[in-house]
Amino acid sequence: MNIITIIGARPQFIKSSVLSRFIHENKSFGINEVVIHTGQHYDKNMYDVFFKEMNIPMPEVDLKIKSGNHGKSTGLMIGQIEDEIIKRKPDAVLVYGDTNSTLAGALAASKLHIPIAHVEAGLRSFMMIMPEEQNRRLTDHLSTWLFCPNRNALDNLRHEGIVDHNEANIKPSSDNKSVSISGDIMYDASLYYRTKNPFHTDEKDFFLLTIHRAENTDNEKNLISICNAINELSSYKFIFPVHPRTMKIIKDKKISLSHHIKMINPVGYFEMMALELACNAILTDSGGIQKEAYFYKKPCVTLRESTEWVELVEEGWNILSGADTEKIINAVKNLSIPSKYPSLYGDGNCAKYICDILTK
Ligand code: UD1
Ligand code: UDP
Secondary structure, three states: OEEEEEEOOHHHHHHHHHHHHHHHHOHHHOOEEEEEEOOOOOOHHHHHHHHHHHOOOOOOEEOOOOOOOHHHHHHHHHHHHHHHHHHHOOOEEEEEOOOHHHHHHHHHHHHOOOOEEEEOOOOOOOOOOOHHHHHHHHHHHHOOEEEEOOHHHHHHHHHOOOOOHHHOOOOOOOOOOEEEEOOOHHHHHHHHHHOOOOOOOOOOOOEEEEOOOHHHHOOHHHHHHHHHHHHHOOOOOEEEEOOHHHHHHHHHOOOOOOOOEEEEOOOOHHHHHHHHHHOOEEEEOOHHHHHHHHHOOOOEEEOOOOOOOHHHHHOOOEEEOOOOHHHHHHHHHOOOOOOOOOOOOOOOOHHHHHHHHHOO
16 A cells, blocks of 8 residues: 655654654555655754654655745645645555645645545534634545544544444445544654653753644734733743744744743754653643643643643643633642543554554
């Protein structure tokens, strides 16, 4: 089976490393993978570092389409991915998550009638204003194999009429879709790399902070409101690896952050894991980092109004504060670690499961 994998953004380098390694180490599946990087993320510490650290080859193809306006960069990606698909004639195109690169890969493949495998299918924030929600909904509806990280994601698909072909008697579907729970590929990554992480941090007694989502960066009011909260929490120490998008706005708008907030450049996955393991708690608007907080048993305050990872909120490990200054401060001051720690994201065999289903 020949597959093309489309990646473009930081979390996709981490997710794809797991499956690429599995395919490489398990030749008996007979999967040949070509990895195409759209170019969406391109800085050394947003791109190269991940391949070096994880010791996997750089993508065969780099389309070098840097992130820009959504329509323009997604359109450019579609055109060039289409050329690659025509040239390479894959049996399937595999995409991850919900970025513009995900949607571009799905649209290019679908127009050429190449079946799509979507890893991290079925997640919903129910906020169509988010670019990620648009990307993931469209990708799910175009996909043939939908790999859901958990039951909640599968149920979201069911509500949209996307069901496995074996269940067609429950809800008729004209498409021959394979919809199933694979577990979460980032959970696989956390288990695999934790034992291999050469990094250690001497930082102690701190909170880890990340901010990059459009709703908190394009919206200056939200970013200021979050920064006000962190500034007020001056009896705590924060470490803040700053996404380039956020850094640009902090500089442009001259937003000041106090000395108890240590701003650093984006770090590699290993260093991030070391920080996540060492911190007291995490404040973030990232999707992946909310889960990593749980993997490493750290309480999390999510700087958004909603989350796709609802089970974390239901289990008490995640508090949604939005960008509201008072809510953030209250959430931080009232953090606690729940006693229950259920298994929410599978058994760490997501990559094998995906290969089994694809080659069935
Ligand atoms: C993208 C995804 C988001 C994901 C995030 C992971 C979309 C719509 N958004 O958001 O879902 O959570 O990646 O990090 O696909 N930039 C650089 N250097 C880089 C990359 C980005 O300077 O290597 C700056 C550029 O100014 C760029 C801006 O960041 O315009 C935004 O990048 P973009 O990829 O559009 O969005 P992200 O916020 O990274
Ligand atoms: N990450 C990293 N370095 C950083 C920030 C994040 O390696 O400086 C990792 C993080 O551990 C997680 C992934 O990037 O595995 C999450 O990516 P991000 O927050 O950019 O995107 P999202 O998950 O929100 O799409």
